[in-house]
Amino acid sequence: MVSSALNRRILDLEEELGSPLFERLPRGVRPTAAGDLFLAYVRRSIRELEQVGAQIEGLRGLLRGRVRIAVAESVTGHMLPTAIARFQAGHPNVAFSVWMDGPKGLADALATDAADLILTHDPLDRPEVSVVTSVRQPLCALVAPDHPLASRATLQLRDCLDFPIAMPDVTLAARTLIDRAVARASFKLEPALVSNSVELTRTFARQNHAVCFQFRIAGSPDVSGLVTIPLTDPGLAEARLMLAVRRNRVLPVAAAAFAQLLEELFEDISLV
Secondary structure: OHHHHHHHHHHHHHHHHOOOOEEEEOOEEEEOHHHHHHHHHHHHHHHHHHHHHHHHHHHOOOOOEEEEEEEOHHHOOOHHHHHHHHHHHHOOOEEEEEEEOOHHHHHHHHHOOOOOEEEEOOOOOOOOEEEEEEEEOOEEEEEOOOOOOOOOOOEOHHHHOOOOEEEEOOOOHHHHHHHHHHHHOOOOOOOOEEEOOHHHHHHHHHHHOOEEEEEOOOOOOOOOOOEEEEEOOOOOOOOEEEEEEEOOOOOOHHHHHHHHHHHHHHHHHHOO
16 A cells, blocks of 8 residues: 555656656666756755755754764864864854865865865865855975974975975865965975875874975964965965855755854954
């Protein structure tokens, strides 16, 4: 009886839409192209209904839930933990899921709603990614305190050629910026180490009198034990960190509230 009623409802939907949703096979069914589109619509509707429920809870002053945020590794040392602690001090019922990725993975997480928010250095010019706000976060060279370059106020990439270099790999935004800067110049970088781990490149720089690279937010303390020196090559000094959401998405209340806190934090950083 239940199966018959469900089949009747599917037939009614197909008649209403003017297109079959399923291809009937000898052993079951499979969705047509129209069926796949309708399934995607249903899933979006369910997500939006959940978001409305969260918003209603927010209106009652019972802010709770989970904020899912995917980020570049550069923000995990100080800025993001500080922002989360500040937010949870006022909203203890909100939990966070945080993971790191490169620019493509971050944009993909946003496009598929796996993440509510992303913090990225490169939104990849994708139409579904909407940048809410950004803050200057220049790319810097990092060296040990006793390194010959440690006393320099600024550097260019070519100044690093005489020393071992630890480079980010091609999945990270810093590598994209470095490759663009090198492409404009008349030299090549020959790294001694390439990794997608910023922490590994920092450790290598400390132990091997090497140079590594990292984004730097004004006002954030340097806890790496390395000296941070701004790079003045075109495109590196102007690098930015961006807070982004999926275009036209209505965020859950907790995520929207945390995004507002990040906007305020970015404004404060801009004044430093």
